[in-house]
Every structure is written in structure tokens, then in C-alpha cells.
Amino acid sequence: MYKVKVYVTLRESVLDPQGTAVKKSLDTMGYPNVQDVRIGKYMELTLEKTERKIEEVVEEMCERLLSNPVIEDYRYEIEESVVL
Amino acid sequence: MRFAVIVFPGSNCDVDMYHAAKDELGEEAEYVWHDSTSLEDFDAVLLPGGFxxxxxxxxxxxxRFSPIMNEVVKAAEAGKPVLGVCNGFQVLLEAGLLPGAMRRNESLKFICRPVQLKVKNNETMFTSSYQKDEVIQIPIAxxxxxxxxxxxxxxxxKANNQIVFTYDGTNPNGSIEDIAGIINAQGNVLGMMPHPERAVDPLLGGADGLKLFKSIVKQWRETHAVKA
Known part of the structure; x- marks a missing residue:
């Protein structure tokens, strides 16, 4: 089994209205040193092993559904877990 | 002319779309559930708003991955008119039938009010009944x-004249170039955030959206009269 952690964020070039609002709020709360806030999504997937390479499968899922490549970037971490 | 109104779980403007096609235009209309696998019997496809x-x-x-979307792609490739309004527009973007993507409104608020639109391109099968640069009032939500x-x-x-509607005056959501609606290069898939189906009768507060639906029928009749 695999545990996959997927992080999706808006691309650097795309303005993040939520992040901007949170940055402004942090600023008024007394954290003027916050330079940037980007809000994204975090997903945990549990996958069974198949014949296909896990990286290939995860990337395909990220490209097709989990992120929208037009405005979002993704990265992922794969952990192999031992089934007892 | 036969209109298909696609219904996804969470669609909530399907009834208004149906009403526009069936009652206001007097054409045939049918609801098509998202897991259906054929649109062959239809001449036009309407993707309604909702969630x-x-x-x-x-x-x-x-x-975008509902079974019916394969058929919507086929209909689009066959040159049939495909109109996506609000969530329907968002689905067309995700499906890659139109370029670009949607972000949260700049204000982070859900906005529900009438807005002024400018018809930037009136040479499409959806806008031929409008004047170029005509300003119309259509609700957004x-x-x-x-x-x-x-x-x-x-x-x-811009080069292909694919920007069909822009917000006139105030841009409510921060869209690039005040874009409210775009069409594909082929000219038969239109996506727009404002709701023309909510503006088809003065009783609803305005009828500026009716010309859009009438344009579709007009174009269809013209092409089919030639063939007949």
C-alpha cells in the first residue's frame, strides 16, 4: 500500500485572492514581516500497489483531476506502508 | 429544434434553462441526466448553472468527468451549439472545451445582482440578434x-474575436480584461458567467437574455433551411 500526500497551490503567476486577504489580516494582527501567503489544498490518498509505476499514476491523477494545470501547481510525497 | 439541458447532481438553473428553451422559444427541450451516454437526438446543448x-x-x-461530457465533446466537435452558463461555463473550462480557468472572485464574496454587459462580438451563432457593443442587463450569481x-x-x-461579452462599467469579480463570456475558435461553444436564462421575460426583471436563445434558433433555422 502507498500513502500519497498531494499539495496543490495556485501558480506563482496567478493572484491568490484568499492568500492576499489572509496576508492583509496577518499584517493588521501585528505580523508585518509576512511577505506572501498562498492558500492551497492538501489531499491524502491511499493506494493499492499495481503494475504501473506509482509516480506515473499519481502524476496522471494530479494532471487530470486533482489540480488544474492552467492555474495550479502540485507536488506530492509517496510513502510505502507495510500492511500487517 | 431540440435542446438538451444537462443536469448534474447540484445543478440548480436547469429549470430556468428548460423554461427559456421550451416556453420562451417554443422549441423542444429535454432534461438529460449526467450519466446518460447519448446526445445524438439533440441539436443544441445547454449546460446550466448551479453547484x-x-x-x-x-x-x-x-x-467534467461525468459520462455525458464525452457526448458534449462530440456535439461540440460536430459543430452543434453548446452553451455553458455559470457552473456550465466552469465545466466547459475544466473539460478543455474553452481555454482558461476560474478563480475565486476578487472580493471573495458570492455576488448575486444584475450587471451591465457589452456585446463585443455579435457575429456568433449566440449573439447575432444583438448589435455590436450593445449594452445589456443580465444577472450574475x-x-x-x-x-x-x-x-x-x-x-x-483577442486575435480571433473570441471575447463575446465583457462587463461594462464595474467588473464584479476581477476577471482578466473584464471578460464575462468567451467562445471557442470554431464558434459553437460559448461559456459565460452571467445568466441569460434568468432574463427572458420582463416579469423576471428583464428580457435581454432572450435574444441569445433566439440567435441560436435563428442560426439553426437558416442552416437547416439551406440544407432542406
């Missing part, structure tokens, strides 16, 4: 209508 699949993950992201595309895509949209 398909609860807007989970991203607006339109899950609906969305939280994610902040249209985005990269510079190259924007340049292409």
Missing part, C-alpha cells in the same frame, strides 16, 4: 467567476 457535485475540489472539476488565462491565450482570444 455540480457541490463544487468539490474545484468548480466543474468532477462534473457566482462566487468563482474571476476568469483567468495566460497572456498567450488572451492574445489568441
Amino acid at each position: 455540480s457535485f457541490g463544487d468539490y475540489l474545484r468548480t466543474g472539476a468532477i462534473a 457566482h462566487g468563482e467567476g474571476n476568469y483567468y488565462c495566460d497572456e498567450q491565450t488572451l492574445a489568441n482570444l
